[in-house]
Amino acid sequence: MLSQHLVNIIYLVAAVLFILDLQWMAHPRTAVRGNLVGTLGMLLAIAATLLSQQQDWAYILIGIAAGTVVGAVTALRVKMTSMPEMVGLFNGFGGGASVLVAGAALVAASHALSAGEASLQMRIATVASGIIGSVTFFGSYVAFGKLAEFLAVRWKLHPWQKLVKFSFSLLVAAGGIWYGLSLGFGPLSILMMLSAAAIAGILLIKKDRFPGMDTVKILTAVLSIVLGVLLVQHADNFLLFWALVGVAGVLGVLLTISIGGADMPVVIALLNSYSGLAAAATGFVIDNTVLIIAGSLVGASGIILTKIMCKAMNRSLVNVLFGVMGPTSETPDAEEVYTTVKSASAEEVAMLMDGVQRVVVVPGYGMAVAQAQHAVRDLANLLESNGVDVEFAIHPVAGRMPGHMNVLLAEADIPYEKLHEMDEINPSMAQVDVAIVVGANDVVNPVARTDPSSPIAGMPIIDVDKARTVVVIKRSLSPGFAGIPNPLFAADNVLMYFGDGKKAILDLIAAIKEL
Amino acid sequence: MTDIVMLLTVFVLAIYVGFAVIAKVPPTLHTPLMSGSNAISGITIIGSLVLAGALHEAPLAKLLATIGVAFATINVVGGFLVTHRMLKMFKRK
Numbered sequence: 001m002l003s004q005h006l007v008n009i010i011y012l013v014a015a016v017l018f019i020l021d022l023q024w025m026a027h028p029r030t031a032v033r034g035n036l037v038g039t040l041g042m043l044l045a046i047a048a049t050l051l052s053q054q055q056d057w058a059y060i061l062i063g064i065a066a067g068t069v070v071g072a073v074t075a076l077r078v079k080m081t082s083m084p085e086m087v088g089l090f091n092g093f094g095g096g097a098s099v100l101v102a103g104a105a106l107v108a109a110s111h112a113l114s115a116g117e118a119s120l121q122m123r124i125a126t127v128a129s130g131i132i133g134s135v136t137f138f139g140s141y142v143a144f145g146k147l148a149e150f151l152a153v154r155w156k157l158h159p160w161q162k163l164v165k166f167s168f169s170l171l172v173a174a175g176g177i178w179y180g181l182s183l184g185f186g187p188l189s190i191l192m193m194l195s196a197a198a199i200a201g202i203l204l205i206k207k208d209r210f211p212g213m214d215t216v217k218i219l220t221a222v223l224s225i226v227l228g229v230l231l232v233q234h235a236d237n238f239l240l241f242w243a244l245v246g247v248a249g250v251l252g253v254l255l256t257i258s259i260g261g262a263d264m265p266v267v268i269a270l271l272n273s274y275s276g277l278a279a280a281a282t283g284f285v286i287d288n289t290v291l292i293i294a295g296s297l298v299g300a301s302g303i304i305l306t307k308i309m310c311k312a313m314n315r316s317l318v319n320v321l322f323g324v325m326g327p328t329s330e331t332p333d334a335e336e337v338y339t340t341v342k343s344a345s346a347e348e349v350a351m352l353m354d355g356v357q358r359v360v361v362v363p364g365y366g367m368a369v370a371q372a373q374h375a376v377r378d379l380a381n382l383l384e385s386n387g388v389d390v391e392f393a394i395h396p397v398a399g400r401m402p403g404h405m406n407v408l409l410a411e412a413d414i415p416y417e418k419l420h421e422m423d424e425i426n427p428s429m430a431q432v433d434v435a436i437v438v439g440a441n442d443v444v445n446p447v448a449r450t451d452p453s454s455p456i457a458g459m460p461i462i463d464v465d466k467a468r469t470v471v472v473i474k475r476s477l478s479p480g481f482a483g484i485p486n487p488l489f490a491a492d493n494v495l496m497y498f499g500d501g502k503k504a505i506l507d508l509i510a511a512i513k514e515l
Numbered sequence: 516m517t518d519i520v521m522l523l524t525v526f527v528l529a530i531y532v533g534f535a536v537i538a539k540v541p542p543t544l545h546t547p548l549m550s551g552s553n554a555i556s557g558i559t560i561i562g563s564l565v566l567a568g569a570l571h572e573a574p575l576a577k578l579l580a581t582i583g584v585a586f587a588t589i590n591v592v593g594g595f596l597v598t599h600r601m602l603k604m605f606k607r608k
Binding site: 011018019021022025026027028029031032034035036039042045046050052053054055056057059060062064066067070071072074075076080086087090091094096097098100101103104105107108111121268269272275276278279282283284286288289290291292293296297298299300301302303304305308394396401402403404406407410411413415416417418419421 | 532564595
């Protein structure tokens, strides 16, 4: 057995390795090493913990084996385009683990201290862990379900989507009601069962909003706090803890279910932060500094990313969480805006590319949907072999999570030196011969600069309209997430090249080769 | 210093370290940053292990902690692995 002293020193080493991991994330050259160092830190912390006490190995091995299989299979099989779903889902497991540890610690403490009571610190931390962890767990499941397009939608689902959707609801409802009944009838067990039923029910609704939603949101937030205060006073009452987890779960579902599309990066970053803060709270429950340090690092990371995303949309966090995005009465009519749209064929676009010097590609979520990143790479390589300078301009909120486009382009072997941030490329946009927009809309809408009454007013955009010529590859003139028409598409220097992203680019490559 | 104050000190300082370190991560690496930090938040596995492995513990505590071990392991294994997969793709010219 290792002494507690030695274990704590190993925890300190692990904490330093985690910080080093994040520090080395500052550059693609050192990031791989950073991640390995972080892994080493985690292994050290786990080994020290296992060697610190006599173990009942059966439970531990079952848990680790199950988690390893699920984690490894998911991580190795997930497509890069589905990374937002996966990170969303993993945030949820982090939050869920925090709730479970806090709950288990509460049970354990009441057994050990049947005469005395759990400390005040532990009780407060258990409440924090329960609320934040539960909001994270259920909120992340909703984010995952919305990104994987099986929650709050009307269309027909794939069999696997149906399976996940219905079994999750069934599990929550059955679990809550079974546990509630086993503890006997009382106001708290009824509250817990009602919460479980509400979560299960809301997740089956085919809409993302329903009347009275905001009232329930506020009600559950207040109720969570009330239950939390009660739990601090009566820590021996597990039922209070589970009622708290249930009510906070309803809150987590309601906070995320109405958020869609382009706002997802904010929510994923926020849930990332919560999963860290829940871990830190759990550290206070079990008096463990490495949990507090690691949790705080993750919490800080999520907060920074949330801020960056909000800034990139020129919206406040409150507006993202509670606001409604969409056209206003002052939004101009699409038909008026689009009277002068010019459409071009692959051959015309290919001719345009002949003899140019500098091309900038602006990818958006549409590129991910069309899985067009490899075709884009082929186009870039072809142009470069003709002596053209090709770069990529990436808006911070392009895609469904921070950095989503960069990962897709890296997957397609595009060197990271060619990927430029918005602020880096905008000043030289006027010197660009051709800007190619692939599946992006709102992030290149000049209305953000010109019309203060627009829902995207003040949002920083990539100034493709300043390039000499713009080619927009898009399926149709349908609006982006903001629901407003984009006058860029009708500008004099803009050609619309309609088609599915991948096929359109492959046709363009063929046309350029034929020139 | 009392225990709680010491833990709070650690918490506040760690948040500051986090802000300082993460502000330097470029947008290009924000997705791996998220999956990597996700893996780090799997540190809750430590808490679950202590409770799941304790020899004399209430069965309910052990059951909850065992599920906790599984959840946190998903985070740790899946998080570090997928981050490695992604980071290996970032290449220079």
